Amino acid sequence: MKPRESHRLPVIAVLLASSVAAFAGCSPGYYRRQADDDVYRLVRKVGGDPRWPLVDFSVDPDPRSRMANPNNPDCEPMPPDDPDSHKLMHCVDGKKGFPCWHAHGDTPYVENPAWLDYLERDENGVIVLNMADSVKLALLNSPQYQTELEDLYLSALDVTFERFRFDVQFFGGYSATYTADGPLRSGDSSSTLELATFPAGTDVQMRKLLTTGGELVVGLANSIVWQFSGPDTTTYNSLLDFSLVQPLLRGAGRDVVMERLTISERTLLANVRQMERYRQAFSTDIVTGRNAGQGPSRRGGFFGGSGLEGFTGVGGGGFGRVGNAGFGGGNDGGGIAGGAGAARAGGYLGLLQTQQEIKNLRDNVAALRDSLERLEMQAKSPRPRTPEAIRAQFQVELARQALHNASSRLLTAENDYQAQLDNYKITLGMPPDLPVQVKDNLLDGFNLIDDSLTQLQSAGDHVLIDLQPPPTEEATYRTGVEKYVAELERSQKALAETLERHAAAADKLAGVRGDLQELLDNADERRAWLGRLEERFADRPDLVETQTLSVERFDTEVNRLKARFADMERSFEGTREKLLAQSKFVEEQLAARRQELAGLAPDAMGDKLRLTADRKRQFDVTSELVRQLSDDIAEMWIVEAKARLESIVLPPVNIDADNALGVASKYRYDWMNARAALVDSWRLIHFNADNLESDLDIVFSGDMGTIGSNPVKFDAATGRLRAGVRFDAPLTRMAERNNYRQALIEYNQARRSYYTFVDRVNQSLRGTLRTIELNQVNFELRRSAVHTALTQVDLARKQLLAPIRPNVEGPVGTPSAAAAGSQSGDLGRDLVTALADLTQVQNDFLSVWLNYRVLRMGLDLDLGVMQVDRNGMWIEPEEYNLAALLGEDYFPPEDLGPASEAGDNSDAPRPPEERVEELLPPPASAPGDSEHDAPMPKEREAAATIDSEDAAWRRRSRRDEA
Numbered sequence: 001m002k003p004r005e006s007h008r009l010p011v012i013a014v015l016l017a018s019s020v021a022a023f024a025g026c027s028p029g030y031y032r033r034q035a036d037d038d039v040y041r042l043v044r045k046v047g048g049d050p051r052w053p054l055v056d057f058s059v060d061p062d063p064r065s066r067m068a069n070p071n072n073p074d075c076e077p078m079p080p081d082d083p084d085s086h087k088l089m090h091c092v093d094g095k096k097g098f099p100c101w102h103a104h105g106d107t108p109y110v111e112n113p114a115w116l117d118y119l120e121r122d123e124n125g126v127i128v129l130n131m132a133d134s135v136k137l138a139l140l141n142s143p144q145y146q147t148e149l150e151d152l153y154l155s156a157l158d159v160t161f162e163r164f165r166f167d168v169q170f171f172g173g174y175s176a177t178y179t180a181d182g183p184l185r186s187g188d189s190s191s192t193l194e195l196a197t198f199p200a201g202t203d204v205q206m207r208k209l210l211t212t213g214g215e216l217v218v219g220l221a222n223s224i225v226w227q228f229s230g231p232d233t234t235t236y237n238s239l240l241d242f243s244l245v246q247p248l249l250r251g252a253g254r255d256v257v258m259e260r261l262t263i264s265e266r267t268l269l270a271n272v273r274q275m276e277r278y279r280q281a282f283s284t285d286i287v288t289g290r291n292a293g294q295g296p297s298r299r300g301g302f303f304g305g306s307g308l309e310g311f312t313g314v315g316g317g318g319f320g321r322v323g324n325a326g327f328g329g330g331n332d333g334g335g336i337a338g339g340a341g342a343a344r345a346g347g348y349l350g351l352l353q354t355q356q357e358i359k360n361l362r363d364n365v366a367a368l369r370d371s372l373e374r375l376e377m378q379a380k381s382p383r384p385r386t387p388e389a390i391r392a393q394f395q396v397e398l399a400r401q402a403l404h405n406a407s408s409r410l411l412t413a414e415n416d417y418q419a420q421l422d423n424y425k426i427t428l429g430m431p432p433d434l435p436v437q438v439k440d441n442l443l444d445g446f447n448l449i450d451d452s453l454t455q456l457q458s459a460g461d462h463v464l465i466d467l468q469p470p471p472t473e474e475a476t477y478r479t480g481v482e483k484y485v486a487e488l489e490r491s492q493k494a495l496a497e498t499l500e501r502h503a504a505a506a507d508k509l510a511g512v513r514g515d516l517q518e519l520l521d522n523a524d525e526r527r528a529w530l531g532r533l534e535e536r537f538a539d540r541p542d543l544v545e546t547q548t549l550s551v552e553r554f555d556t557e558v559n560r561l562k563a564r565f566a567d568m569e570r571s572f573e574g575t576r577e578k579l580l581a582q583s584k585f586v587e588e589q590l591a592a593r594r595q596e597l598a599g600l601a602p603d604a605m606g607d608k609l610r611l612t613a614d615r616k617r618q619f620d621v622t623s624e625l626v627r628q629l630s631d632d633i634a635e636m637w638i639v640e641a642k643a644r645l646e647s648i649v650l651p652p653v654n655i656d657a658d659n660a661l662g663v664a665s666k667y668r669y670d671w672m673n674a675r676a677a678l679v680d681s682w683r684l685i686h687f688n689a690d691n692l693e694s695d696l697d698i699v700f701s702g703d704m705g706t707i708g709s710n711p712v713k714f715d716a717a718t719g720r721l722r723a724g725v726r727f728d729a730p731l732t733r734m735a736e737r738n739n740y741r742q743a744l745i746e747y748n749q750a751r752r753s754y755y756t757f758v759d760r761v762n763q764s765l766r767g768t769l770r771t772i773e774l775n776q777v778n779f780e781l782r783r784s785a786v787h788t789a790l791t792q793v794d795l796a797r798k799q800l801l802a803p804i805r806p807n808v809e810g811p812v813g814t815p816s817a818a819a820a821g822s823q824s825g826d827l828g829r830d831l832v833t834a835l836a837d838l839t840q841v842q843n844d845f846l847s848v849w850l851n852y853r854v855l856r857m858g859l860d861l862d863l864g865v866m867q868v869d870r871n872g873m874w875i876e877p878e879e880y881n882l883a884a885l886l887g888e889d890y891f892p893p894e895d896l897g898p899a900s901e902a903g904d905n906s907d908a909p910r911p912p913e914e915r916v917e918e919l920l921p922p923p924a925s926a927p928g929d930s931e932h933d934a935p936m937p938k939e940r941e942a943a944a945t946i947d948s949e950d951a952a953w954r955r956r957s958r959r960d961e962a
Contacts, residue, residue: 029074039156045271052669053274055870059153064118066111066141066429077105115141118388126435131287131442134348134428135872141429148278148295155264155271158300163266163306165209172197172204172220174612189229192322196223213257214246222711236711241703249693252347256690260308261685263299266676273669277864283872284861286427288854289346294670313687314742330543341782341844342775342851345741351424351438353645353850354417356446357843363449364839367793368403370458371831374800376400377465395828402832446846448644450787453508456501460630463494471615477606481597484615488590490624495583498626502576503635509569512636515643516565522647523558527551529649531778537629539759548784549777557646557787561639568635575628582625591619620928631798644787650852653772653859655881660765662864663885665758674757681750688743691736695728705955768859775852782845789841799827 040057047054061067071077078101081089105892129137139145180191197203203221221239226232245686246252255405278295285292300308345353379392387864423430430436460901467490474480534549547553560565665671704719706712857874860866865885867875 011696027074029072032890035157035160038319039153039158042156042159042268043152043272045954049278051667054272054276055833057149057152059150060114061138062114064115064140064604066115067143067146068112068115070112070114071107073937075104078102079107104473122437124435126437128439129348130440131348132871135283135286137427137430138282139872142282142427143283143294143429145278148275151298152271152275152296154298154301155268158298158307159261159264159268159899161300162261162522166211166261168207169207170205171207174198191228193226193228194223195225199219209257210246211258212246212254213256214244216242217242218242223334224625224711234709236706238706239703240705240714243701244699246698246700246718247696248698249696251695251919253690255683255686259797261313261314263311263680263681264308266680267297267299267436270676271298273673277669277861279872280861280866280868283868283874284857284871285347287348287874288815288857289852290858292459298539299442299748312739313684314739314746331939340845342771342778344847345850345854347424347427348438348440348488348748349850349854350419350443351417352440353444353846354413355421355438356409356846357441358413358417359447360839360842361406361413362833363451363454364408365403365406366454366458368406368836370461371797371800371828371835372396372399372403373465374461375828377468388956389887393641396825398828399832402836406836418927443846445644445648446674446842446849448506449637450511450640451635453505453640456505456635457630457633459501460498460633461498463626464583464623466490467494467619467656470481470619470623471612473608473612476603476794477600477611478597478600478604480608480611481593481600481606483932484611484618485590485597487615487619488586488593491586491618492583492590494622494626495579495586498629499576499579499583501633502572502629503895504580504628506576509572512565512640512643515640515647516561519561519643519647521557522649523554525649526554529652529776530554530780533780536753536773537777545784548780554646557642561643561646564635564949565639568632568639571635572632575632579625579629581623586618586622604724634745634797638790641790642787645783645790648783648849650734650776650849650881653769653856655769655882656861657762659882659886660769660859661762661865663865663880663882664761664765666886668761668862669864671761676752678750678754681747683738685747686742688736692730692733692740694730695726697726699724699726716888718752754846765862766877768855768862772855774849774851775855779845779848779852782841784798784846786838787846789834789838792829793838796827796831796834797863800831 039059043054043057061069063070068077084779088097090099092916121127154402163835175196177194177195177196179194180189181189197220205217205219207218208216220242221237222233222949223237225235227234251257274294274296278292281290281292284290285429300306300311302310344350375392375396379389379396421436421438425432425434425436471483471487530551534551539546650903700721700723702719702721704714704716707715708764709717856876857866860874860877863880865877865880867877869875
């Protein structure tokens, strides 16, 4: 080797080593982690604003999620494939396919195989969902929510590419080529080996795009050629060049050059804000069923490029209408009133609403079944063809038909609920066959009627049936005594069961007392609420009855309930004493009559009339006491139901439409984005106007080569510098002209879209507030309707439980027959109607309360001031501080507080077991000290009249029967 060539070997070795190292490149995992680092850094920076605190952002699902991928994302095993389609991966058109499809293995799973292990279940393996758990599971497993997170991630990826366009970029490769020529090709055999920079014409380069539109390129071209024929020569060539092109007119200026970067950065900011709004709206959707609306919208990635490749400056988002990345284009408003109640809730609240409606239907079916049994007992008659008996039987069939219809509605409702629950599971991202139970105490306060009390009352009806038939005069004295003994045994059993019912009902008194106490605790709030409504509708008596919204009516109802509770307590205690006394009497009579019966001959003589009178008296007293306890229990559940009914309140909404629009314009993220989108469209006017100008560029370039056989020995003597100006007159600008005109039109379209968006928000807020005001008064109307329905059911049951003699014989027209006929009358129809009305108005009352809650949650979202905790649960405001919201220095709190506890529903009616035990002063004992001696309001006078007429009716009935 020649000495002068020895220094070339290290250079060649370095070039070859560099080529091999570059050929290996970096692993896919490296690039994935690098992309994640860049994106998360961007999102953390943009999402660091306390107004849209996007915390814990990650595009990778939680390991507990159904969507989590337990495999290495860079070495994914093959998922399950269709068998017939899979064959085409290994052989296509008779040609062998890629042999390494299974190099990373196969997996039978598409979803995370371990996700079910993270679900909390009860002892029966059922997942019990409350409201907080539902939102948490949806954030964890919802595919739609994950898609929005991924769109935000991709939007940040666009920013990384657009920023990269202004970075210093390096390109380069190296090639090795061996060439052998035959003797006939060039006159002599030759062979060469060439090492050169690659690709040709680009070589090793450094490029830099300037924000002024200039582009700087610095390149290095190098080649080494070994000639293996003749004298075995080696040739070295290197060339260092540069080029700078700076536009002065068309394509110049930051307004044009930085437009893509500006759009991508503004889009990322908009998407971070939109993601935070979507998180709030998604929580609202899960709880109320209101559509979450639009989430983040990626602006780039069209045409298969990265970043905003393909951006033209016109069309949808600047991409020729291949996609529209506008924001704030829609507004999903709240519910509207439907029928006598309100629109149904969706989501989790919709499930709770359906559960409560099913519970009301079950109560209705149970009440109809009990009423049917009572009507059947009353319809038994030894004269079945009399008009009264036929009418009574018709009432039985009417009640039976109503029971069948109610049972059918109950079965249909239960089936619909299961379909509703399956659909909700899919919304949460869970399979429909997963065992789930929805359980929450939010609506416990709407259980107006205590099931245990109605069951105790129904048990009294069965006791009355067991006491039948009433006594009649027998042929012989001994037979009469035998019947009397059997009747006393039945009475003894009935009295024992009635005392047990009395003890069970006594345990419920504390709950009724607590319900009444809660009503007293809420009385001031109710008075203030009614006062505002009464003032608002004072001039509309045609719409709302004055008494419905009257504070005086409310006070009267409260006093009446207090009085009824005190009367019921006294009656309840008196009934117990009478039951004990009657039990003792029956026990003594039973012992005496058994002793008498033991010494009676079959033909013994005795006073049959007195015996019959004693039997009737014992039967009447026992039946009346059983009936009296049923009346006391009925009074107990009526008082409890009305106290619970009056205790339910609606939280106030202290904002009007004008202030609501002002708050929304300041805090709604989609409104902020809509303004930004309008300015984006305005900037495109300048962007497209630039293309109408002439091309005027300054060009400056140069190069310098090497001398001799040293590939790095550059010599200025070989260099060249060039400077020039390029001009292209705007003679043909047809396409550019059309694009500019289109940009002007699209800006005007954007202006219209913006103020239409504002109008839609305004309309939605006004509609929501109107419906809230409607629900406020409709809630009182429905409350009054439930009051009326409870009173109707109470009166119908009192009439049904009244003492009768269905088997008293006598010609039609006699007092007993007429009484029985008048009592049967339309009693069945009245009771069926009353029970159906009660079920309907209870559902209406519930629907108004739920719709009001849905609207309040939606209003918080539409105002842009909604706050959710880290688990996605709504932090419900007590009221809006308008002075702070409309001021200049307001920012939402950075600390969103701890995660809300399950079932923490502060404005929900409290369940009975959580109510306080204290109530009212003790009932007055001395006449003149009692409030009953004071002049009674009209409502109490009417009630007293009804009670006195009922008592008189019972006395007349018993006198007629005697």
